[in-house]
Amino acid sequence: MPLHGEFKQPGGKLVVVDLELRDGYLAEVHVSGDFFLEPPEALDDIVAALTGTPVDASEDDLATRIDEALAPDAMLIGFDARGVGKAVRRAVTDGSPRERL
């Protein structure tokens, strides 16, 4: 079942994570939101860093993996690797189907 998590840094931008759990690992990871990211292809690096990560990876672990996967010139504007980690944790822990107003 697809899981959905969101996190918005105060004063920053929304990060949305949709993913599935497969044998205890993150799969079918999608990261979206109203953030800014340069170069845009850096999104693929973020997704690759998350895919295949154990489901019990902490916010710290997730943030470290993302930071290590990003090229030195990547610029995250309005969000950061930790925020993506928070959205992943929310998807994994209480993220059932999209919660909407």
Add this chain to the structure above:
Amino acid sequence: MSTDTDRFARFRPRWNELDWQLIRTGAQAPELHMALDEVLTYEVGSGHRKPTLRIWEWASNAVILGRFQSVRNEVDPDGAARHDITVMRRITGGGAMFIEPQNAITYSIYAPDSLVRGLSFIDSYAFMDEWVIQGLRSLGVEAEYVPINDISSTAGKIGGAAQTRRGGAVLHHVTMAYDMDPAKMLEVLRIGREKLSDKGSVSANKRVAPLRQQTQLPRQVVIDRLVETFADLRGLTGGELTTDELTRAEALAKEKFLSDEWRYLLP
């Protein structure tokens, strides 16, 4: 200028070292606007085109998603179909815009990236829109910039900017609400709880303060004043799209911006 903008003092003269051109044409399709932004950014970056301010006129309703937004998470498909909305994706990040042609005021600025060199991404948003804040204030709107990318006023949010730097150029584009139909917007866009978590309100329409309500002026008069402000502060010469630019943008509109592969890049 307020102290808030004084940090731009040493950067501001750069505007006047550039020879600004104005492009203001009739209504164009949303996909052509998307393509023109991409083509003109590279044309300015390569030095083939002078720095340009382009005023948009919209030919149809649209939702313009930010580069990194998911269609499913942002757009209600039934509402979009009901209101004849085309879903488009732009090349810059940021949030979804709900466009009805006579309700939006949209412009793009294309400049060599030397204009914003030394400024952080966040500062460069406010820097690129100082002139528009001044133009709005000249119309009696208490406009201010709210980082990262909001143009706001005491009455509520007016609009938002998005920016990207590529090919040696900076593209900065803005859509402001001239008027709006909040009920229709809420039928078309999905506004989630988390998105509003630091806005102090769960009502999306309460946050927007359209310029019509704030100025009581016709849309074209507001646009004219903004263009005059840019011309007074930065200098501006009338220009037009070249045949080559238009031909390339039309091809890109069809091949890229209308393609499902691009529009549903993040489904």
